[in-house]
Structure formats: structure tokens, C-alpha cells
Amino acid sequence: MNAFGLIQIGLILLCTTTTCSLQCNHLPLQQRKVIENSLQLLDRMGKKFPQQCLREKKSFRFPEQVLKPRQKETVKMAIEEIFQHIFYIFSKNLTLAAWDGTALEQFQNGLYQQIEQLEACVIKKQTHYFRSKEVNRLKLKKYFQKIDCFLKDKQHNLCSLEISRAEMRRCLQLIDKVIRKL
């Protein structure tokens, strides 16, 4: 094993020890609860998916491999990224969807708390050493870029918002499954 490999291992160990020393034990438990709650709030904030929007439904092709739990840290970072984007989408002008304001506020606040916790608990520096996972990360960004463009093109009308809500619900469900395995 060459010197670079040793350095890599050393850095990984350093990062791991730093992660362990932070008070992040409650994160998995809290995350499960918040996601459960978020899914309920998503359902509660609006009505059933409107029939007339089915025509406009687009396939965004969420890159599921990004949540394959091969490495805990990489998956946690992917989850953080997804939470950030969902938070962003639901912070836009949503008046056309006429969703329940209280449910929406609680939903956003729950997500925000998780984002803050993940930021504090997950060490980022490891990404530089896992180049193979970069592709998945970029695919994730592309996915959210597609949704953002879609919303902008449709000017955040009711159908585009409802389609986004359904899509984000699917993302959260996938995260829910992965978290239970972590």
C-alpha cells in the first residue's frame, strides 16, 4: 500500500473519530420520527392529487442508487442534500396550491431542524476522497434542477406544485426506507 493510501486511511480515521465525538447519537432516532411526521404533514397540507394534473405528470427519474446504503456517510450526505432541496421547493411562492399554512410551517420547520443537525453531525471532508460517489451526487443535483426548471416553466401553477409535492413525497418515502436500514 502506497503512502497516499495510508494518508487516505489516516484521514478517514480522523474524520470518523471527529464524527463520533460530536453529540449526534440522537440523530437516527430523531430523523425517523421527523420523516414519519413530515410524510403525514405532506398528506395533510393538501387534498388528493388532482385528476386534471395527471396529463402533465413528468418522469423526473430520481437517482435511487444515491440512497443505496453502501457507505453511511455518503448516504447521510445525500439525505441532507435532498432535505435541502425539498426545503427550498416548499419555501417558494405556493399560493396557487392553496395548501394548509400550519401544516406547511410545521413541515418546513421539521426539515430545517434535520438539515441543521446533519450539517453539524456529518463530516463533509470525506467527499474529496470518494470520487466514485461524485457521479451520484451530480445526478441528484440534476434531478432537482429538472424539478426547479419544471416549476419555473409552469410558473408555479397548481399542477406543477402538486406534481412536485407528489415527487417529494416519494423522495421522503425512499429516505424513510433507507434510514430504517442504517
Add this chain to the structure above:
Amino acid sequence: MTVDTGLECYNCQTNLKSPQDIQVYVVNTNFTLRWNYAGNDTNVTFSAEYRWFEDFETGETEWKELPGCQNVTRTECDFSSAITKYYDKHHVRIRAEKREEVSPWSSIVQMIPFDIAQISPPGIELQSINGVIKIKVSPPEANQVQKMWINDLSFKYNLMIWENSSNAEFRNRSIFPVDVIDDLAPDTTYCLKVQATYPMDSKEGLFSPIHCVKTTRKVNVLFCATNVSIRALNMKFHLHWNNKYKQHVSYNVQYLIGYLKKLYDDHSMKWLNVPGCENITDTQCNFSSIITATSGFFYLRVQAMSEYNKSCLSNEVKVDPLVTNEIGPPDVKLDISDVLLHIQISPPGGSENEIMRDHYDLSYWILYWKNSSNNEEEIKMKEIKQTIGTISDLAPSTLYCVKVQALSKAYNKSSPFSKEACIKTPGDKTFPLIILATFVTALFAVLLVATPLVFALYQAYNKIKYVFFPSCQPPLNIEGFGGQLFNSPFLSTTEEPIENCFIIEAIITEEANQIDFKDYKHSKQSSRDSGNYSNDDDTSGSKASEETLEKEIV
């Protein structure tokens, strides 16, 4: 970033050298290509080409002319208009041109725009008011249509601030887009600069230009609420504060939903009154109604209002419900059965205990010990997840004491210990049982032995009585046998002296009369014959006959 090859040279008899040290410099969506040219030729222009790979494919795609980098005379060009796919891999190459000559292509620069892009400085607005600095940050690419950083809520802003004096300390802190810097000295000039960071991708943006501002004098409002603190037990949240001002002051407790601070809008109008804590005079407030276990962060502050309708806002405190909350002690009930001690734990929190158990993933730590006069008894411990525990291996007739603590390993929280509960194990039941058992056994044994014995004795008695004192009478028509012989039928009869009998006629008639009379007597007696009387009659009967015989003889 650079890759080999690209030497597409068909006509290599050229003196033009290809450009070197090609670099792509990206800030937000502005793409700049820079290179060096070693040759000292004049009238040299440069043209670049590019290609990109859609969706991470590696197949060959066609080279295209790079708009903005055609026939440029300087050693840099702007090709922002060409790039739209920020997450795809791109190749760029450039060559020098002079009249009809072209240099070989430079080495290819490979890049993914997003990866090499830098974050431009954010915009800053400052306001110096009442001894603090209010800052409003606008994101990079604030009003752009085409964005590299789509999610501007992902930015975290880093503030660097220092006093505008010699050898001043630089302080770094993270700030929200709309924030207040309040740990400053009044009447002092401070300089600051802000950078936007993208923590998820470990990107640190360029710093804004330095802004300097002087803080004003701090107006001390007397009646402000101070020492604002939170006390939370079993998901019941209370805010406490002090006020040195003794005159009439009323309070409004206000809260802000945490995530609003992350937005670029001014949230000062978004504070809401806590229900039940409006216009109060008490220096405490129960704000449990706005908190749930999954509600996320909240900020709280106290607005003090004096009688002159002047108001003052206290400092803000942040609440993270499950982290701020403290777990109260559980209740313990003990029960004893045989050799098992049953511990019933009532979880802390009363009506809220389900929420706490669910979100904290509570477990219980049991301490138990023998409470004897000898205080050197070892304290034993046990951890359980359920609310019922059992302890075995107990010594009899001993007082055991138990106390329990609730634990949340996930949150690293523990409750105080419950009150001690003591119970005495029952005495040894075996000794009385042994006595009872022995007694019963002995009783049985005695009965077992005595009964046959008694029975045997009884039988023997009967037999003896039957042999020596028979109850049955011989029949009357059997004469001559006499009473004697029938008195003892089983015993061998002794030889009796044979009497010489002489029969005299005269006597016979008297005897006959007497005999009749005797017969009559006999018959009379035989009718009421019983074993006891028959013997006497027989003897009397026989004696009487002997007497009459003797009489006659005489």
C-alpha cells in the same frame, strides 16, 4: 483537470506553438478561459473548441466552436454563453492562429462546471442602531435567471468582523441572511466582510468588499426583561425572566418558528404571541402549547411594556424541544411474590409519557440493595427497557430497597432517581412446613400401626371369650350331658365319676311329679333362657334330683 493527447496535427510544419497552462475560471455562471502563450509572434489570435458529454456518457462527441473564444487576441476569453449543462463533463481546447497557420491543439482541459465554480460575494446592507449592527445579506446571483446555485437557501454566511484599530482580533461567526450582531462595544468602528459558503459541497465563496460602520450608543431601557431562561420538565416548557424595574410592567411573550430565520425575508414581523402569555404581569410563561416533540426549533423573546406604552425586547432564546427538555423521575411500586421481587415503573411525564417514551427511546436503570444495619451492602444494578422488572435471587426475611432512573441513551439524558421504595421478603416458610409434615407423617404412622393392632386385640378378645365363655346353650332334649359338659364344648371333658343310679318306683312318681314341675320350670326357664341364667338352673336342677334321691335312700 488536464488530460493528455489532442495532438491533431495534420500539417505539422508550423512554427506556431500551442497555448500552454490552460485554465478555466468560473465564478457563478461566468466562465473564463485563460492560457499562456510562449511565442512572441504578433498578430496571433486564438480559437477554442469544446464538447460535452450528456449524462456522464464517455462516447466521442463532436468538437464545437467555443463562442466567445474565437479569434481572440488576448490570452483570456469569456465563454459563459456556451455552457448550460453545469453538471456534465466538458472538454475545452485552444490553439493559436496566424493568418493561414494554426498551431497544434493544446492539451484538453476536462471539467465539470459545478465542481470548479466559485461562489461570488454576497450583497450586504448594514444598519447601525442602538449599539448593535443589523445586517441584511442578499445571495449571490440574487436576480439572475440562469443560476449555478439553484438552492440559495443552502448558503451559510460567514461573517468576519474586527475592530478598526491596530492589532484587532478577527472574529468569525455564522450569520443568518437577516441578522443582528449584538456583542459589540458602543461607539466603536467595526469593519466586516461576509462570504457565502456551500457546506454540502465544501465550497467557500469569495469575500465581499470590506464594510466599516460605527456602532451607536446603547440606550439602556430600564424595564427590559433580563436573564431569560427556559425550564422544561416532562415536555412542559416554562420561560422565566427577571426584571429589576419594580414599577408596573406587563409582558408579552413572543415566539418565532425556527426556519423563518433561514429565509431572506425580514422575519421581524413574523413573531407571534404565545397564547396565554399576553399582557401578563408574572415573570414566567408556560409555552407548552406551541411545542411538540417533532416541531423543530423555536425562538422566544419577552416584550416588556411600561405604563407609558413603551416597549423593550429582551434577548432571544432558542428551544430545541427534545434537547432542552429534561426527563423527570419515574414512580416505583414494589410487589413481592415468593422469591421474586416485581418492580412496577410508572414512566415519567404523566399524560405526556407516551410521547417521551416514543421520542426518547427510554430505558430504565434500576438500583437495588439490602437495607440492613450493616451499611456495607453492595448496590446492584439492572437495566431494562420495559416498565416491569423482576429481581430474583433474594434472601428471605430481608428488607430490599429499590430506586429507578429513566435514561435516554440517544439523547444522553437521564432523569433524577425516583423515591426509594422498600419491601421485606417473607420469612422462611420451610421450618413450619417441616414440623407440620412430620406431625402428619407421625400421625399416619401411628394410625397405620395402631389400627391393625387394635383390630388384632379385639379379635383375640372375641376368640377367648368365645372359647371360655360361650354364649350358646345346648338343646334341652339332649339329657345326661348335664350342664357341665355343655359348659365347655371345646375343652376336653374330664372323666366324671359315674353315679350308680337306682330307680325306685315310689320315688319315680314323686320324681315324676317333681320332674313335671322341673320340666315346667325348665320349660319356663328355657323360654327366657340366656347364657347367664341357664347354668344356675342346670345345677339347681341336677342338685334337686340328687337331693330327692338321697332323701329316698335315707
